[in-house]
Amino acid sequence: MRAEIIAVGSELLSQARLETNSVFITQKLKESGLKVMRKFVVEDREEEIREALESAMRGSEVVILTGGLGPTHDDITREVVSKALGRELALDTKILEGLKSRYQRVGLKMTDNNLRQARVPEGAESMENPNGTAPGIFLREGKTLLFLLPGPPREMKPMMGQVMDLIGRYKQLTRLYYRQLKVASETESGVDSAIGSIYTSYSSIETTILSSPGMIELMFYWMGEANQQLAEDQLGELVTRVREKLGDSIFTDREEDLEQVVGRMLREKGKTVATAESCTGGLLGKMLTDVPGSSEYYRGGVVCYSNDLKADLVGVNETTLERFGAVSEQVAAQMAVGIRESAGADVGLSVTGIAGPGGGTAEKPIGLVFVGLSSDQVRVKKMSLGGPREAIRIRASRFALDWLRRSLL
Amino acid sequence: MRAEIIAVGSELLSQARLETNSVFITQKLKESGLKVMRKFVVEDREEEIREALESAMRGSEVVILTGGLGPTHDDITREVVSKALGRELALDTKILEGLKSRYQRVGLKMTDNNLRQARVPEGAESMENPNGTAPGIFLREGKTLLFLLPGPPREMKPMMGQVMDLIGRYKQLTRLYYRQLKVASETESGVDSAIGSIYTSYSSIETTILSSPGMIELMFYWMGEANQQLAEDQLGELVTRVREKLGDSIFTDREEDLEQVVGRMLREKGKTVATAESCTGGLLGKMLTDVPGSSEYYRGGVVCYSNDLKADLVGVNETTLERFGAVSEQVAAQMAVGIRESAGADVGLSVTGIAGPGGGTAEKPIGLVFVGLSSDQVRVKKMSLGGPREAIRIRASRFALDWLRRSLL
Numbered sequence: 001m002r003a004e005i006i007a008v009g010s011e012l013l014s015q016a017r018l019e020t021n022s023v024f025i026t027q028k029l030k031e032s033g034l035k036v037m038r039k040f041v042v043e044d045r046e047e048e049i050r051e052a053l054e055s056a057m058r059g060s061e062v063v064i065l066t067g068g069l070g071p072t073h074d075d076i077t078r079e080v081v082s083k084a085l086g087r088e089l090a091l092d093t094k095i096l097e098g099l100k101s102r103y104q105r106v107g108l109k110m111t112d113n114n115l116r117q118a119r120v121p122e123g124a125e126s127m128e129n130p131n132g133t134a135p136g137i138f139l140r141e142g143k144t145l146l147f148l149l150p151g152p153p154r155e156m157k158p159m160m161g162q163v164m165d166l167i168g169r170y171k172q173l174t175r176l177y178y179r180q181l182k183v184a185s186e187t188e189s190g191v192d193s194a195i196g197s198i199y200t201s202y203s204s205i206e207t208t209i210l211s212s213p214g215m216i217e218l219m220f221y222w223m224g225e226a227n228q229q230l231a232e233d234q235l236g237e238l239v240t241r242v243r244e245k246l247g248d249s250i251f252t253d254r255e256e257d258l259e260q261v262v263g264r265m266l267r268e269k270g271k272t273v274a275t276a277e278s279c280t281g282g283l284l285g286k287m288l289t290d291v292p293g294s295s296e297y298y299r300g301g302v303v304c305y306s307n308d309l310k311a312d313l314v315g316v317n318e319t320t321l322e323r324f325g326a327v328s329e330q331v332a333a334q335m336a337v338g339i340r341e342s343a344g345a346d347v348g349l350s351v352t353g354i355a356g357p358g359g360g361t362a363e364k365p366i367g368l369v370f371v372g373l374s375s376d377q378v379r380v381k382k383m384s385l386g387g388p389r390e391a392i393r394i395r396a397s398r399f400a401l402d403w404l405r406r407s408l409l
Numbered sequence: 410m411r412a413e414i415i416a417v418g419s420e421l422l423s424q425a426r427l428e429t430n431s432v433f434i435t436q437k438l439k440e441s442g443l444k445v446m447r448k449f450v451v452e453d454r455e456e457e458i459r460e461a462l463e464s465a466m467r468g469s470e471v472v473i474l475t476g477g478l479g480p481t482h483d484d485i486t487r488e489v490v491s492k493a494l495g496r497e498l499a500l501d502t503k504i505l506e507g508l509k510s511r512y513q514r515v516g517l518k519m520t521d522n523n524l525r526q527a528r529v530p531e532g533a534e535s536m537e538n539p540n541g542t543a544p545g546i547f548l549r550e551g552k553t554l555l556f557l558l559p560g561p562p563r564e565m566k567p568m569m570g571q572v573m574d575l576i577g578r579y580k581q582l583t584r585l586y587y588r589q590l591k592v593a594s595e596t597e598s599g600v601d602s603a604i605g606s607i608y609t610s611y612s613s614i615e616t617t618i619l620s621s622p623g624m625i626e627l628m629f630y631w632m633g634e635a636n637q638q639l640a641e642d643q644l645g646e647l648v649t650r651v652r653e654k655l656g657d658s659i660f661t662d663r664e665e666d667l668e669q670v671v672g673r674m675l676r677e678k679g680k681t682v683a684t685a686e687s688c689t690g691g692l693l694g695k696m697l698t699d700v701p702g703s704s705e706y707y708r709g710g711v712v713c714y715s716n717d718l719k720a721d722l723v724g725v726n727e728t729t730l731e732r733f734g735a736v737s738e739q740v741a742a743q744m745a746v747g748i749r750e751s752a753g754a755d756v757g758l759s760v761t762g763i764a765g766p767g768g769g770t771a772e773k774p775i776g777l778v779f780v781g782l783s784s785d786q787v788r789v790k791k792m793s794l795g796g797p798r799e800a801i802r803i804r805a806s807r808f809a810l811d812w813l814r815r816s817l818l
Binding site for chain 1: 431698709711751798
């Protein structure tokens with residue numbers, strides 16, 4: 001079944017805002033077998049909205065408009081849609097009461113502009129918006145189901161459940177079967193050459209490989225006939241074969257980040273970690289503490305950005321620093337051992353490297369990074385990472401997190 | 410002058426990729442007086458591309474298509490456009506030679522698919538793509554200028570200069586006059602109520618207020634007649650009046666971040682800084698070291714996420730910790746003093762607070778943050794920050810950076 005999205009709002013055409021609602025809506029629709037074939041982003045102008053609406057309704061059974069439902073003068077979606085469909089706007093007393101009590105609660109006076117938000121096209125059904133004043137509007141026109149939703153993501157997103165229920169009332173929904181795997185410490189081309197011959201052999205499964213610095217996400221979508229048993233068998237078989245190839249590089253089959261997985265494992269094993277960072281400058285600690293409750297297993301760390309702090313804060317030997325340089329296997333090892341001891345942690349994790357754009361030499365080029373891990377013993381891994389400064393720092397931090405994860409397996 | 414953008418690519422309709430080309434193109438066009446009234450994102454399917462093209466050409470003098478110029482079978486933009494305009498595709502020998510030498514250079518064999526990239530519609534002009542194999546294509550059709558550009562941003566972006574030159578050959582371009590200001594440590598509503606009466610009094614200037622955690626960006630665009638003197642006078646007057654209201658809260662009038670401004674000031678004054686972080690977990694250090702060359706003024710710091718590390722690593726008094734708690738004015742002060750001393754820095758900067766979602770109490774609610782700054786003397790500021798965990802941590806770090814900036818003025 002085919003769907004289209006029309007995002008209304010002049011600000012979405014400027015550099016001020018990136019339009020992200022449609023990404024969320026597309027995924028929700030996809031999970032119920034609806035395919036978004038086109039989306040429009042248009043100015044808050046009658047001509048643009050009307051033309052997009054007419055074009056979308058010609059081809060699609062579900063059309064979702066977002067934005068332009070607010071109380072100000074440039075919010076005209078409601079009026080333009082009514083006019084385009086030849087329906088009068090009528091006051092919805094239920095919405096009006098809701099608006100009145102909302103304004104009373106916050107001690108503000110309702111203006112005539114707010115009244116506009118209580119008007120809906122004839123025959124429409126209003127949809128509750130728990131996070132704002134603009135209700136959603138649902139309309140049937142011929143074979144098309146039409147939804148008008150508010151623009152702010154925090155208002156729109158919670159309303160997609162109601163949208164799917166309403167679509168389900170009039171159309172036959174199918175369920176999307178899919179599996180996901182997340183992979184760390186591998187390159188996109190490495191993963192693709194390892195599993196390319198596997199996933200291409202399943203003609204009913206669509207594979208998406210999404211790469212970000214230090215992490216690769218694999219999505220496998222069932223595109224074959226609506227047969228749950230067949231879909232799950234095939235997806236299960238594919239995932240098993242992929243797991244055989246990628247092994248421990250796969251850190252999860254759920255919607256969670258590497259730092260969450262590492263946190264859960266540390267908590268389960270009752271272990272603590274501390275960090276000593278140079279080139280990542282605090283990013284590794286930041287990632288670990290992105291997880292609520294991380295104080296249970298993360299004790300803290302040092303950012304020894306200057307050489308003397310490597311000596312003063314984590315006790316790196318000054319002779320070692322002079323002899324091998326700050327970016328070396330020896331210094332990474334001493335940083336990991338030093339922070340483990342001074343923080344009283346079970347595991348010490350260290351990163352030292354050259355993130356660029358300056359500071360590279362022929363012997364120690366940009367992207368050279370050493371990661372140290374100290375527990376019963378101390379080990380160091382050497383990496384050559386590509387990309388700009390920001391990507392190198394993210395890759396180095398993710399690599400350190402992933403090594404910590406593997407050490408806990 | 411009116412322009413439209415058509416982004417072609419099924420992947421742009423999935424959750425895998427956010428379409429960002431159009432944001433860049435919109436800004437470039439705007440700087441020459443072209444307004445993007447609508448954009449489409451469409452599947453790589455003939456019907457969708459053709460309908461979007463016809464609709465865009467009806468209303469706009471400039472139409473830019475991105476994507477679908479690659480060598481694979483689902484790249485059909487070139488063919489669909491030719492067909493829609495009723496023009497034959499012809500081999501462009503200049504492109505062919507370029508492709509041949511490119512493939513020779515990297516030691517690959519050209520396939521028949523690559524040959525397709527050397528075909529352009531009759532009457533078209535090819536445009537050089539220094540970063541890829543797909544050349545751009547420029548066409549005139551009636552009053553409309555039509556551009557076909559490659560989809561990957563790193564190929565498309567460098568070609569926008571050629572696009573603007575070609576538009577300038579046939580259309581009268583105007584220059585966009587604008588000014589920007591960036592503000593820290595203020596809320597969006599605070600800024601708006603301070604300057605709302607000022608910017609609304611300039612009917613020829615369009616104001617955009619873009620807010621992100623701990624930072625507000627003001628953009629003022631001249632929308633009046635094409636008179637440079639008048640535009641610059643009015644924009645200058647507006648900016649002067651806004652500066653009078655917002656004073657030192659404005660940290661730059663250029664395209665730069667707070668950490669870059671702070672870094673420049675530290676370097677100019679020959680001063681160094683060190684950090685002691687609790688709730689931000691390394692984010693403050695990460696921000697400072699996002700700037701290349703920050704080792705010149707950032708010595709490093711500690712992430713004392715647990716209470717005993719606050720004592721062990723930066724010498725916070727244990728009695729103080731017990732009596733006032735880790736999130737207190739007293740502990741923030743001792744953290745700032747302690748890290749300044751142990752890192753041998755000119756300034757010590759500390760953050761301690763409750764980022765949530767757990768850990769809040771009636772007395773010390775989520776969002777309570779203390780920032781300490783130690784130089785000749787030590788001072789502490791108390792804040793109540795709103796939003797989810799991530800936003801509180803960004804706000805706290807930006808606030809600390811901004812306080813450091815103000816202390817250097």
